[in-house]
Amino acid sequence: MDYDFLIVGSGISGCTIAEQLASKSQKILIIDKRNHIGGNLYDEYDQNNVLIHKYGPHxxxxxSKIVFDYLSKFTEWxxxxxxxxAFVDNKYVPIPINRNTLNLIFNLNLKTDEEATQYLNKIKEDKIIKNSRDVVxxxxxxxxxKKLFEGYTKKQWGISPENLLPEITKRIPVRINTDDRYFxxxxxxxxxxxxxxxxxxMLSNENITTLINTDFKDLDKKIHYKNLIYTGPIDYFFDYKYGKLQYRSIIFEFERYNKSHYQDYAVVNYPDEKVKYTRITEFKYLTGQNIDKTTIVKEYPTNIGEEYYPILTEANIDLYKKYKLEADKLPNTTFIGRLAEFKYYNIDQAVASALLLSKKIIKEFD
Ligand SMILES: Cc1cc2nc3c(=O)[nH]c(=O)nc-3n(C[C@H](O)[C@H](O)[C@H](O)COP(=O)(O)OP(=O)(O)OC[C@H]3O[C@@H](n4cnc5c(N)ncnc54)[C@H](O)[C@@H]3O)c2cc1C
Known part of the structure; x- marks a missing residue:
């Protein structure tokens, strides 16, 4: 069998590229080693008939209007x-920190943005930024x-914030108003x-063939392709020849209840180090499902298991660069997506990057 493109990985990166190239009459084979399509975005109905996200809340x-308009071709919203x-001092306080968080934690009555700014100016400390702790x-x-970040970060990364690069916490917002939206x-x-x-x-175009339960390295040798788009882990592609890139993984423990709700919030973070999980998500809040049963997920970070969050230490970044040098030498082969680029991508960033690459490829053969 002959294809124009083999795409390894049916996450949102691979599927966006598959869709774009197939719409230009390219014959695409997209494969995934898992038993389903969708990568980490995969969701399914569980035995409670609750729509759950198998790989954590997404x-x-x-x-980006471009990304939103693009995905709107394949879904209503x-x-x-x-x-x-966050559950702290026996209270539920908004995250990211805003004026209400300050009032609840410090028993204050800050009424204006100016008062919140003044208070933050009083409590924040001048630091030379060397790590994630200094940033916060x-x-x-x-x-x-101490109350909101230290324990949570240690659980999440398995490393003290002092040993994490500043980038990890640099983008954490602090608000002086009472906007309690996460984004x-x-x-x-x-x-x-x-x-x-x-x-x-996205994969419904007849130019796309989908194969699940298929690891790239076990692909039938009778399958031929002119170009390869690889969205799997870059170190695995090169048989870990320089060593293994480190990722943080998560064990997701789902619990099902015969009641309409488990908690009053979509997500409760538990910064306390004594609580082994980092957060509890109740899916119905995210999906708007209105049924009388509910399912929650507790997240236990771990070093063993599927690759979820690239651990951005200098050693890992140097290692990635070695693989990238090799990858850049390969003809007709492109590495893209969170695993192939060893990079944390939000969904929209992954789509934007995949759309850009598709545009570049299409320009070459148009
Ligand atoms: C716990 C968690 C929560 C997140 N929450 C959010 C959120 O709320 N909002 C948001 O915007 N983003 C979120 N993200 C990020 C989001 O998951 C990514 O943006 C998205 O998954 C990137 O898609 P991708 O296609 O690059 O990678 P993936 O979705 O990981 O897809 C890669 C695919 O490649 C397959 N594969 C790997 N190796 C091989 C191989 N050798 N052979 C065949 N197939 C292979 C994998 O099975 C996988 O299906 C979250 C990420 C995590 C880990």
């Missing part, structure tokens, strides 16, 4: 503005760092029928 948000609280303390001071993007929606339904539609 909330779509973007400022429901409006959803994500909210997260320089924004909100030591007490909030402030222009477009905040969830796919009406779920991500898997959206992805199925």
């Amino acid at each position: 909330i779509f948000h973007t400022n 429901i409006k959803y503005e994500h909210k997260v609280v 303390i320089s924004k909100v001071g030591n007490e909030l760092y 402030t993007d222009i477009y905040q929606y969830m796919p009406k029928n779920g991500y898997t339904a959206m992805i199925k539609k």
Whole structure:
């Protein structure tokens, strides 16, 4: 069998490229080693008939009209503005930190943005930024760092914030107003029928053949392709010849209940190090499902298991660069996506990057 492109990985990166190239009459084979399409966006109905996200809660948000318009070709949306609280000192406080968080934690009554700014100026500390801890303390001071960040970050990364690059916490917002939305993007929606339904539609072009339960390295030798788009782990592609890139993984423990709700919030973070999980998500809040049963997921970070979050230490970044040098030498082969680029991508960033690459490829053969 002959294909123009083999795409390894049916996550949102691979599927966007498959869809774009197939619409230009390219014959595409897209494969995935898992037993389903969709990559980490995969969702399914569980035995409670609750739509769950198998690889943890995925909330779509973007400022890009191009990405939103593109995905809107494959799904309708429901409006959803994500909210997260942290359980600390026996209280539920908004995350990211805003004026209400300050009032609740420090028993204050800050009424204006100016008052919140003044208070933050009082508690934040001047720091030379060398690591993730310095970033947080320089924004909100030591007490909030201890209560909200230290334990959570240690659990999440398995490393103390002092040993993590500043990038990890650099983008954490601190608000002086009372906006308690987790994201402030222009477009905040969830796919009406779920991500898997959206992805199925993306792959519905007759020029696309989909093969699941198929690892790239076990692909039938009778299959021929002119070009390769690889979205799997870059170190695996090269048989780990320089060593293994480190990722943080997560064990997802799902619990099902015969009641309409488990908690009052979509996501509750548990910064306390004594609590082994980092957060609890109740899916119905995200998907808007209105049924009398519910399913939650607890997340236990771990070093063993599927690759989820690239651990951005200098050693890992240097190792990635070695693989990238090799990858750049390969003809007709492109590495893209969160695993192939060893990079944390949000959904919209993955789509934007895949659309750009597709455009470049199409220009070459148009
Ligand atoms: C816990 C968690 C929560 C997240 N929450 C959000 C969120 O709320 N909002 C947001 O915007 N983003 C979120 N993200 C990021 C989001 O998951 C990524 O943007 C998205 O998955 C990137 O898609 P991808 O196609 O690059 O990678 P993936 O979705 O990982 O797809 C890669 C695919 O390649 C397959 N593959 C790998 N190796 C091989 C091989 N050798 N052979 C065949 N197939 C292979 C894998 O099975 C996988 O299906 C979250 C990520 C995680 C880990």
